[in-house]
Amino acid sequence: MATISTQLRNFKEPTREQLNLLFFSLPLDAESHGGDKSITGELEKMEISAVLSLAQQGVEEAYPGKLHLIPPYLAFASLDRKSVRFTMPLCTVRRVERLNARAGIYALSLTLHTGMKIVVQLTSLRPSADLFCSLLREALKAELQRGQMKVVKGFVKACFSEELVASASDDEKDAAKAESPSDSPSDPLCHGGLGMKFKFPGDPRKLREASKTKLWTAYLKTHGRNLTLLRYPQCTRLVQVGLPNRLRGEMWETLSGSLYLRFVSPGVYEQILAENKGRTSTSTEEIEKDLHRSLPEYSAYQSEEGIGALRRVLQAYSFKNPETGYCQAMNILAAAILIYMSEEQAFWLLEVICDRLLPGYYSPSMHGTLLDQRVFESLVHRCLPIIYDHFTAVDVQLSVASLPWFLSLFINSMPMVFAFRIIDCFFCMGPKVLFQAGRVVLLLNYVLTLTWQLLAILKINGEKLLQIQDDGGFIHLMRDYFASLGDSAHPNSSDPRSRAITRFQELLLVSFREFAIITDETIQSERKKFRSEVIHSIESFSKRSAIRNLKTLERFSKEQAGLIYDALFKAICIEPPPASSLPPPSLLTTKDQHEERPETRIGLKTFRFFLSEIATWARTEKIVSNGFQQRIEREIAEHEFIDRLFYFWDTGFRGSLSFQDLVSGLDGVMFNDLMENIEWFFNLHDKNKDGFLTKDEVLTLSESLLFIFRFEIGDAYLGAVSRFMSNAFEYGDALLPRAEGADDDSPTQIESNQPYINLATFRMVVLADEILESFFESDFTSTFRLEPVPDLEVPNSNVY
Missing domain, CATH: 1.10.8.270 (putative rabgap domain of human tbc1 domain family member 14 like domains)
Structure with missing residues (x-):
C-alpha cells in the first residue's frame, strides 16, 4: 500500500496527447499501439479541423469536428465530443482520394477494407491541410512497410x-439461423x-x-x-x-x-x-x-x-x-x-x-474503489438528502452494499441478464479522460454510468429505504429489489404499455434521465475533494496493519513502532525501491493465517533516506539563502558506516530490509547500556564474526567514530579518536604472542587482516577515555530520535 500511496502522491497531470489517446481508447505507449518505434515512433502526430460525412442509402450525415492522425491510427471526434467519433488502424484504409470539389474545399475520400467510404472535408487553411495529407501519406506507407495491411483480413474474419x-x-430465416x-x-x-x-x-x-x-x-x-x-x-x-x-x-x-x-x-x-x-x-x-x-x-x-x-x-x-x-x-x-x-x-x-x-479497483488497497465510494456518498448527500440523513441517523453504511456493486459491476448483485445490460452501458458511455495516477488512468464516464445507476436504485427504493434501521435491512432490501428486476414496475396500471415496463427498464430510465445532471466535471470535483482523505485513510490502515503483523515489537511501544513506520514510509515516497523488490501488497510483513505474505523491502539507497529521518549523524543540514529568505536544506549522508549498518541489520542476507528488520535493528541499539553499546559497536565492525577485530577493522571503526563526530565543535572528539587508535594499537600489540627467542622490544609482525584485538581489549580501550565512555553510555543512543514525520504534501490536481 505504501507503493500505491507513493504513486498517488507523485502523479502528474496527463498531457494533452495522453488525453487524446485515452479518449480514443488507445494505450499510452507506442509499443502497445503496435507501433514499431523505428517506423511509427518518428511519425508526427497532428490534428486538424474537419467535417465527417457518411452517405449511405441516400442519407447523408455530416458532423464538424477534429480529425486526429495518431500513427498508426486515424481518429475523429465531433466538436461536442459526444455525437460521433471513430478510431481505426491506418492499415484498414485501402485507398485515399482527393475529391474534385469547388474552389477552397479540400475533401478526402477514404475507402476502408470493408468497402465503406467516408468523406472528410478538411476545413483548415490550405497549408495545414497539405501538411496533414503529407503526414497521412507517410503514415500509410509505414503501415504498408510493416505488413499490417495483410493482417487485417485474417483478423476480422x-x-x-x-x-x-x-x-x-439473406432472408430473415437465414439470419436467425446464424444466431x-x-x-x-x-x-x-x-x-x-x-x-x-x-x-x-x-x-x-x-x-x-x-x-x-x-x-x-x-x-x-x-x-x-x-x-x-x-x-x-x-x-x-x-x-x-x-x-x-x-x-x-x-x-x-x-x-x-x-x-x-x-x-x-x-x-x-x-x-x-x-x-x-x-x-x-x-x-x-x-x-x-x-x-x-x-x-x-x-x-x-x-x-x-x-x-x-x-x-x-x-x-x-x-x-x-x-x-x-x-x-x-x-x-x-x-x-x-x-x-x-x-x-x-x-x-x-x-x-x-x-x-x-478502473485502475485501483482491483489492487491490494482498492484505492480507486474507496475513492469512488466516498464520491458516491457525497452525491447521495447532494441528490437524495432525505435518504442520506436517515442513513446517518440509524448508522447505516452505504458502502456495506455499494462496495460489492462497484467491485463486481453488479455481476454478483443482480441477475446476470440485467448486470450485463449495465456493463453494456459501462463500456459505451464515454470515455472522457479525467483521472490519472502515475501511468494508470480512470476514464470518468465509465464510472459515471455506474453512479447514475446507483443513485437511481436508491431513488426508486426511497420510501422503503426510509424504513431501514440497520445494515442488514439495507442489504436485504437491495437483494429483494435486484431479484425482482424482471417484474413489472407498474403491475396495477390499467395501461398495458405501463404494465409492460419492467423494473430494470425503470431503473435505466431514472438513471439516464434524472441523474444525467451529474456530469464528468461533477465527479472530477468530488474526487479532487476527497482524494487526500482517501489516501490518508489507506496509509493509516496500512500503518495499523503493518504494526499489527510484526512478528515482534521488540522493546518498542506501538506508538514508537508507528514513528519508525512513518520514517520508512517517507523514505519510500522520496526514494522508491526498485520495482523488483516491490511485490504486492506492501508493508505487511510476517505471517497472516499461517501464510507468508509478500512484503515491501527497501534497498540501500532508500535505507539512507530512512536513517536520515531518525539519526542526526546520517544527514547534513545547511542553511541556504536567496537574499530574501532562508531555508534549511537536508542532504543525505553516504558513508561506509551507514552501508555497514544496512548489511548488519540484513540478518536474512537478502540484500534488502523489511519493516520488521528495521524494528529489530533499531531495538538492538536504542535500548542499550554502556557495555551493550560497546559490544554492539564491536560486532558491527567484526566483519567475519570471529570475535576479533583486525587492524583494518580497527581503522574502519575509527573512521566510523570520526564520521559520527564530524559535526562536533572543537578538537575534543578528534583527540578522543586519536587516543583510541593509539591505545588500541598499543594494547593490541602488547597482547600479541611473541615469537620464541624474540626481544621484548622488537615489534611483532602481523598482517592487516589477521585477528588483532578481542571484545575485552576493545572495551578496555573505550573505558580508558572519558569522552568515548560518555559517548557509548548515552550520547550514541540519543542520536537516534523517533519523532513524528510531517505529512507529505499532496499535490492539488484534477486527476488522480
Whole structure:
C-alpha cells in the first residue's frame, strides 16, 4: 500500500496527447499501439479541423469536428465530443482520394477494407491541410512497410460482426439461423465464448435477441464494424436497448479499445501461458482458491472446461502484470466476460478494465474503489438528502452494499441478464479522460454510468429505504429489489404499455434521465475533494496493519513502532525501491493465517533516506539563502558506516530490509547500556564474526567514530579518536604472542587482516577515555530520535 500511496502522491497531470489517446481508447505507449518505434515512433502526430460525412442509402450525415492522425491510427471526434467519433488502424484504409470539389474545399475520400467510404472535408487553411495529407501519406506507407495491411483480413474474419453483415443479404430465416448456438461457426469461442456451449443467460425470446440482431446488423452494415466502427448517436441508443448475446463480446472489446491491443499483439496471450507453464506464485495460489467461487450458478464454472479457461486468463494477467497480480473480485469480472468472448479476448479486455478503465479497483488497497465510494456518498448527500440523513441517523453504511456493486459491476448483485445490460452501458458511455495516477488512468464516464445507476436504485427504493434501521435491512432490501428486476414496475396500471415496463427498464430510465445532471466535471470535483482523505485513510490502515503483523515489537511501544513506520514510509515516497523488490501488497510483513505474505523491502539507497529521518549523524543540514529568505536544506549522508549498518541489520542476507528488520535493528541499539553499546559497536565492525577485530577493522571503526563526530565543535572528539587508535594499537600489540627467542622490544609482525584485538581489549580501550565512555553510555543512543514525520504534501490536481 505504501507503493500505491507513493504513486498517488507523485502523479502528474496527463498531457494533452495522453488525453487524446485515452479518449480514443488507445494505450499510452507506442509499443502497445503496435507501433514499431523505428517506423511509427518518428511519425508526427497532428490534428486538424474537419467535417465527417457518411452517405449511405441516400442519407447523408455530416458532423464538424477534429480529425486526429495518431500513427498508426486515424481518429475523429465531433466538436461536442459526444455525437460521433471513430478510431481505426491506418492499415484498414485501402485507398485515399482527393475529391474534385469547388474552389477552397479540400475533401478526402477514404475507402476502408470493408468497402465503406467516408468523406472528410478538411476545413483548415490550405497549408495545414497539405501538411496533414503529407503526414497521412507517410503514415500509410509505414503501415504498408510493416505488413499490417495483410493482417487485417485474417483478423476480422474471426469477428462475428463480419458474419452478421455477410448474412444480411439473406432472408430473415437465414439470419436467425446464424444466431442459433446449434449452428455455430467452426470456432465458436471466437464468436461467443463459453455461452456458445453452455448457453447465454436469459431467455432469447424474452430478451428479443432476433430484433436486436436485426437492428445491430443494419447499423454495422451502414456504419462500419470491429476495427472500423463509427460511433454515431444511434450506436449509444442501441447499446441502451441491449446487445445481442453473440455480438456482445466483440462490442465490449470494440467500445473499450481492447480490440486494438488484441489486433497488434497476436499470439501474446499464448506466449505468456507457454513461458510461465508450471510456474506458481502468491497470485496463482489465490486464483486457485477463488476459481470455484466464480459465478458458480453458471454451468460452465461447474466444469473443468470453464474453470480451466478462467484459470488461464487470470494467471496470464497476473504473469503479465506482476505488480498487480491477482486481486479480489477479478475472478468475478473475468468469469463474466468469458461467457461472451474467447480467452484471448477476455485477457485483453481484463487488461484494459483493470489498468485503464478502473485502475485501483482491483489492487491490494482498492484505492480507486474507496475513492469512488466516498464520491458516491457525497452525491447521495447532494441528490437524495432525505435518504442520506436517515442513513446517518440509524448508522447505516452505504458502502456495506455499494462496495460489492462497484467491485463486481453488479455481476454478483443482480441477475446476470440485467448486470450485463449495465456493463453494456459501462463500456459505451464515454470515455472522457479525467483521472490519472502515475501511468494508470480512470476514464470518468465509465464510472459515471455506474453512479447514475446507483443513485437511481436508491431513488426508486426511497420510501422503503426510509424504513431501514440497520445494515442488514439495507442489504436485504437491495437483494429483494435486484431479484425482482424482471417484474413489472407498474403491475396495477390499467395501461398495458405501463404494465409492460419492467423494473430494470425503470431503473435505466431514472438513471439516464434524472441523474444525467451529474456530469464528468461533477465527479472530477468530488474526487479532487476527497482524494487526500482517501489516501490518508489507506496509509493509516496500512500503518495499523503493518504494526499489527510484526512478528515482534521488540522493546518498542506501538506508538514508537508507528514513528519508525512513518520514517520508512517517507523514505519510500522520496526514494522508491526498485520495482523488483516491490511485490504486492506492501508493508505487511510476517505471517497472516499461517501464510507468508509478500512484503515491501527497501534497498540501500532508500535505507539512507530512512536513517536520515531518525539519526542526526546520517544527514547534513545547511542553511541556504536567496537574499530574501532562508531555508534549511537536508542532504543525505553516504558513508561506509551507514552501508555497514544496512548489511548488519540484513540478518536474512537478502540484500534488502523489511519493516520488521528495521524494528529489530533499531531495538538492538536504542535500548542499550554502556557495555551493550560497546559490544554492539564491536560486532558491527567484526566483519567475519570471529570475535576479533583486525587492524583494518580497527581503522574502519575509527573512521566510523570520526564520521559520527564530524559535526562536533572543537578538537575534543578528534583527540578522543586519536587516543583510541593509539591505545588500541598499543594494547593490541602488547597482547600479541611473541615469537620464541624474540626481544621484548622488537615489534611483532602481523598482517592487516589477521585477528588483532578481542571484545575485552576493545572495551578496555573505550573505558580508558572519558569522552568515548560518555559517548557509548548515552550520547550514541540519543542520536537516534523517533519523532513524528510531517505529512507529505499532496499535490492539488484534477486527476488522480
